[in-house]
Amino acid sequence: MNNQEILERIRGGLIVSCQALEDEPLHSSYIMSRMAFAAYEGGAVGIRANTAEDITEIRKVVSLPVIGIVKQVYDGCDVYITPTMKEVDDLAATGVEIIAMDATKRPRPDGRPIAEFFREVRAKYPDQLFMADCSCIEEGLHAAEIGFDLIGTTMASYTPYTKGTSIPDFNMMKTLVEKSGKPVIAEGGIWSPAELKQALDTGALAAVVGTAITRPREITRRYVEAIQ
Template sequence: MGENFLEQVKGKLIVSCQALPNEPLHSSFIMSRMALAAQLAGAAGIRANSVVDIQAIQDEVELPIIGLSKVDYPDSSVYITPTLKEMRAVAATGAQAVACDLTRRKRPNGEQIADIVDQMRNEFPETLLMADTATLEDVKLANELGFDIVGTTMHGYTPETAGKNLADNDFAYLKEVLALSDAPVIAEGKVDTPAKAKRCLELGCHAVVVGGAITRPLEIASRFVQAINE
């Protein structure tokens, strides 16, 4: 399953179809139709949040899925598939890959990511594990733990990387990640134009994930309104 997934998405676009409860398009049905639109446009894969959204998308399209589950816990700032419970639930959907936060921050319930990885390898040996990283130190940890995919998902979204953008200085940070990572790198995080997506692939990324620029009309419309108002 893993090799097939990597083969299917190599050099191509993965569309993130996600809407949180406070967003206008929060609906498994709507996300499934977003995924269908992505498939019709020629996307090679989908990134989806929550078991119900993943299942709805699986009913609608045949594209491979990177699954995750965003859950807030009071004792941790880690929210992307933060515990073994969420990892198991996402893997049980049959999603080809499961993504989780790998930012070295304290995890909920005192869980250790190394233990989670070991357990997942035992229970779901066919499921790829994707590390959502923010820094080069996170990428080193992904190497140590043997993650199958390294994503740049959290770069710009943690306290130490706040305000940073993957495209800064002609993707200087991404180039460092590509040089350091033992696993295929999937570029993700503020890749908001076709030109940026293409550049990520030209630099050697295995695939590129685009979300907000395609599937979040509130964000898209806000940029137009802001530009007009300025």
């Protein structure tokens, strides 16, 4: 698929995030591949996945477009979603359709701002689709200006300056659709089918749902909290 075909394939649909970190019960590339297959059978149009290992396993069982990330923590840095060129290289080697990275205004591990880092990334991978994980409207507009192909609302409420933001942030989604000039991926805090529909009604190209579908520990806690 070329880039336009990838975007058309996910248009108007649900992308399921299949991720489990090392401290989570379902941490396993094999388990994530089965999660992805279940999402495919349920009608998902794409998968969001973490690490080259998980993506490699997922691509063995589903042919859906994948948004790839690598969560990697570096000392003294708050940016952890695809933070350096190493993670970009690892993802590109899998042939993943879309690479997502933190595009907030926080500095990267080497101290550079996102604009400087992304200039280097784009020069190295001119034909790759890149998605900007942003926490506010300002960051989304900036990501569009510096050349990201897709703008995501992924980080809303996850940065110190957006903490407390109510998510899903439908206003952020709608504003970026209207002003960024780029396809928007609605992501963050979507828990119900009604919220998914509302997110897509903002004009977003597609929407990502993760925890509400693929993290049973957190789903269980949500139910337990409701009855305590």
